[in-house]
Amino acid sequence: MKIAILPGDGIGPEIMAQAVKVLNVLGEQFDMETADVGGAGYAAHGHPLPPATLALAKSADAVLFGAVGDFKYDSLERSLRPEQAILGLRKELGLFANLRPAILYPELAGASTLKPEVVSGLDILIIRELTGDVYFGKPRGVRECPDGPFKGEREGFDTMRYAEPEIRRIAHVAFQAAQKRGKRVTSVDKANVLETFQFWRDIVTDVHKEYPDIELDHMYVDNAAMQLVRAPKKFDVMVTGNLFGDILSDCAAMLTGSIGMLPSASLDASNKGLYEPSHGSAPDIAGKGIANPLATILSAAMMLRFSFGKTEQADRIENAVKKVLAQGLRTGDIFEAGTTRVGTEEMGNAVVKAL
């Protein structure tokens, strides 16, 4: 069980240290190796995804990722900016299936900006395709506009595209995930406007024939954004493309009000995966010892479950996290009157103790 540990920037190293501590007390044999990524990769090796880091990630059975990005790197040209590391890892490792649970722990219902009755008990799984769509489609660039009313003017352009096998495999992931949950899948598209997503809808409908036990419905992305705000508990599994998934998964995460609690997994065809918290690198609070390490710790649990098949150990970690919440321990981001405010390390230690 070789794990590439990529702490990254901002609060990345602090929260990663807690996840590593948790992994170390499980009584399993992990081979963990650490490398620089993001701004830290650029600072030390001149590239956000240094060759040695990519090689390590490729050779490992799973990648545990902190977060990348810092104000310091904002003025770099795009190909050198920290977030290129994450795009590069997804593409190079073939991590096409991004699983993002949006779960609201009952103890944290107050943290949401939504009324408690609308969100308490929320448990959605958003499955976002991660290596296709307009994110990677070519051709793309800035050119002289070739036709239409603005012919001859400069224009920026990108290509949105999805091939049939790309849609099929992510649809299978969604239907199989639904079989282990509420047995309902909502496929989100924009079939009324986009050829790519009419095609998406046709293929998802076809794959659905293999899953008669699952209820499938199709929803336009604008309506999905509305329904997430109006009645998010109606969803079970949502599956969508890379761009819509980027927007909707962040929206769903924010519904919980506690994005510091939400892990994510990005998987390839054989369940090798990259695991990372859903939140960012929060450079404004880096080094202060106040960041919430729970999303990273829960990402480690997802790793045990999906990449290593260690369901029991994953359950142990998730239960330990529930226990510290029940004990009233809170980092600043989820603190409320009547609970006990703790720092990053205390929170990590409390999880270790609960194990």
Place this chain on the structure above:
Amino acid sequence: MKIAILPGDGIGPEIMAQAVKVLNVLGEQFDMETADVGGAGYAAHGHPLPPATLALAKSADAVLFGAVGDFKYDSLERSLRPEQAILGLRKELGLFANLRPAILYPELAGASTLKPEVVSGLDILIIRELTGDVYFGKPRGVRECPDGPFKGEREGFDTMRYAEPEIRRIAHVAFQAAQKRGKRVTSVDKANVLETFQFWRDIVTDVHKEYPDIELDHMYVDNAAMQLVRAPKKFDVMVTGNLFGDILSDCAAMLTGSIGMLPSASLDASNKGLYEPSHGSAPDIAGKGIANPLATILSAAMMLRFSFGKTEQADRIENAVKKVLAQGLRTGDIFEAGTTRVGTEEMGNAVVKAL
């Protein structure tokens, strides 16, 4: 002042009748002519945007639009479906600037799924570019995948594109709108991933030089979706592309919980416009006389303001709407205990009386 009246499908005719009634008591001379559009256009003339309807819309000074769409037309091929009418009108009339206010009337704060302190007094203006982007970009279609790992497979594809003049003109609309409001513009893009939107950001930044009185910030679309849920009152004017605007404007509308109250305007370069409620055709309640006509009535007010320069008449209508709300009159969609439930026509009559 020639107005094309296009009631459309579902609740369209009922709500339009109330808006027409309101226009008729203002003491102005309007030349109103009605035509079929959407499913009604298809049913009567075999096309959602019949030639006579398009000709009327082109010859009019403004278009007042109800809503289109009905279950009955779901199985038609895409080019004949009701929503093609709205895409066709936007493109044919050059309506590139979509203005969608998301306003929460204090009396209706309870209708939101968000906590009152998060949304009460909300007043955002979303400006969505409406004739470009991946909505209309060519080439598009289903083809054999020409390259990459899925070469030879079928793929759906579309072209995302924005030419410089398209971005410039919508940026001007946003900055000028902000001058009449809170003097802040948030431009929403995905410059970290898309060439189209790095170009967008560069051009918006350049146009901003002409508006030193306006504060401009740039935000990624995923973050914008989160901030709309987290702290929507921080926004003043938001400007974005066609696809992101489709998603974010519906999300923002739903924050208010009273989408039956929200009008919209779609303008061309000389303030000719199409005005329509932000909600849909609600075929499930069509013909029952219970739909909320206020968004359509407020759309008529926007028409008076933007296309006819009749600021005073627009104010009169908006004040009349505030008055009926203060009187406690509510259609079913915004009804709460302690208020008086009224139907579509009673609501229209109440606005007329308040005038």
